[in-house]
Amino acid sequence: MSDGGKRGLFGRLFGGGKPEAPARPPEAVAETEAVEVIERDAPPEAIEAEAAPEPAESVAEPVVEEAPAIAPVAPEPEPAAEPGAAPVKASWWHKLKSGLSRTSTALGGGIGAIFTKRRLDEATLEDLEDILIQADLGLATAARITATLRRDRFDKEISDTEVRAVLAAEVEKVLAPVARPLVLPPSDLPRVVLVVGVNGSGKTTTIGKLAMKLGREGRKVTLAAGDTFRAAAVEQLKIWGARTGARVIAGEPGADAAGLAYDALVAARAAGSDVLIVDTAGRLQNRAELMAELEKVVRVLKKQDPTAPHDVILTLDATTGQNAINQVEIFGKVAGVTGLVMTKLDGTARGGILVAIADTFGLPVHYIGVGEGVDDLEPFDAGDFARAIAGLDRHG
Numbered sequence: 001m002s003d004g005g006k007r008g009l010f011g012r013l014f015g016g017g018k019p020e021a022p023a024r025p026p027e028a029v030a031e032t033e034a035v036e037v038i039e040r041d042a043p044p045e046a047i048e049a050e051a052a053p054e055p056a057e058s059v060a061e062p063v064v065e066e067a068p069a070i071a072p073v074a075p076e077p078e079p080a081a082e083p084g085a086a087p088v089k090a091s092w093w094h095k096l097k098s099g100l101s102r103t104s105t106a107l108g109g110g111i112g113a114i115f116t117k118r119r120l121d122e123a124t125l126e127d128l129e130d131i132l133i134q135a136d137l138g139l140a141t142a143a144r145i146t147a148t149l150r151r152d153r154f155d156k157e158i159s160d161t162e163v164r165a166v167l168a169a170e171v172e173k174v175l176a177p178v179a180r181p182l183v184l185p186p187s188d189l190p191r192v193v194l195v196v197g198v199n200g201s202g203k204t205t206t207i208g209k210l211a212m213k214l215g216r217e218g219r220k221v222t223l224a225a226g227d228t229f230r231a232a233a234v235e236q237l238k239i240w241g242a243r244t245g246a247r248v249i250a251g252e253p254g255a256d257a258a259g260l261a262y263d264a265l266v267a268a269r270a271a272g273s274d275v276l277i278v279d280t281a282g283r284l285q286n287r288a289e290l291m292a293e294l295e296k297v298v299r300v301l302k303k304q305d306p307t308a309p310h311d312v313i314l315t316l317d318a319t320t321g322q323n324a325i326n327q328v329e330i331f332g333k334v335a336g337v338t339g340l341v342m343t344k345l346d347g348t349a350r351g352g353i354l355v356a357i358a359d360t361f362g363l364p365v366h367y368i369g370v371g372e373g374v375d376d377l378e379p380f381d382a383g384d385f386a387r388a389i390a391g392l393d394r395h396g
């Protein structure tokens with residue numbers, strides 16, 4: 001986070017007060033509980049896509065329920081730090097490297113098998129290019145890596161470690177421009193972060209982890225349980241809310257997602273939240289009606305704040321490989337994706353897909369996830385990622 005800090009610094013940056021909440025009656029929002037549920041009984045069709053009546057008028061009055069307080073979760077224990085490294089960074093490097101081990105083993109094993117004390121010839125370069133493509137790095141990056149080797153080392157002896165160093169350097173060149181943190185500039189109004197993606201890509205888990213990070217930075221966070229299709233997703237978000245101290249605005253199963261997002265923004269404003277993170281139902285990018293619903297969520301948020309949503313984050317499950325490229329294209333068109341989070345890099349040998357996506361779209365990669373734990377999400381660092389997938393140690 002660019003301007004994260006303790007509450008005092010945050011308070012100075014943001015100033016003391018927040019504006020009054022518009023439209024929705026303040027009694028819809030209780031002030032102190034960690035988790036709250038707004039019961040909404042509007043059926044999904046209550047707001048027609050094109051007629052788009054004011055969502056706040058289309059639903060019954062919300063009811064606020066208090067959920068039992070659950071103690072915030074403690075951070076996971078840090079493993080022993082590398083000498084001279086900051087403990088958190090060291091711990092993350094450890095997780096990143098072991099999380100990406102399947103990718104680095106697939107790449108490194110293939111490279112080790114073809115570079116056994118031999119001169120670099122055209123056949124070896126072709127074999128290498130195949131390995132890089134199979135690891136989902138993308139045609140362009142694979143071609144660049146082999147071109148660099150051809151230019152600098154052709155007909156010379158070269159070890160697999162040297163090849164991996166070239167691989168890391170080329171991958172870092174691709175990733176460095178997209179490694180951009182999620183920036184939350186000072187504002188009197190809540191920053192609205194919409195999280196989209198296909199089913200099971202890790203939206204809710206990522207939101208929970210993000211809420212924890214923002215809470216630790218002293219931000220006041222509201223979560224909107226916009227995945228109204230799946231009751232378990234709402235429960236999951238409530239648990240995250242309780243763990244992180246974020247308030248959760250949720251509705252009845254099947255409630256209208258756009259209306260819920262609208263209400264959540266009203267509630268976030270009334271509560272003086274710094275950030276509203278809106279969860280959405282998982283949807284396949286080829287399901288037109290679900291994609292239309294997503295467009296409606298965006299439209300309805302804009303009715304209250306024309307600049308919202310300020311961030312549209314697409315979560316991508318690394319294990320889906322090449323399909324992730326199609327997801328970026330379609331979600332980009334429908335929801336105006338502004339940044340990416342790649343999850344489940346720990347469960348796949350296909351972590352190279354992040355490189356292909358960076359090369360193809362140039363969209364900011366804010367975070368990567370390498371596990372289900374609360375501390376398994378960190379801002380994306382191009383150099384660390386490149387060296388980890390190449391199976392090399394960290395710089396410095």
Ligand SMILES: Nc1nc2c(ncn2[C@@H]2O[C@H](COP(=O)(O)OP(=O)(O)OP(=O)(O)O)[C@@H](O)[C@H]2O)c(=O)[nH]1
Binds near residue numbers: 198202233343
């Ligand atoms: N190994 C691993 N598992 C993850 C990671 N991120 C999320 N998961 C798991 O992936 C599964 C799906 O995550 P959810 O957060 O429920 O995904 P979702 O996109 O909200 O799912 P839907 O609500 O069905 O659309 C859960 O079991 C998570 O614990 C990660 O970085 N690594």
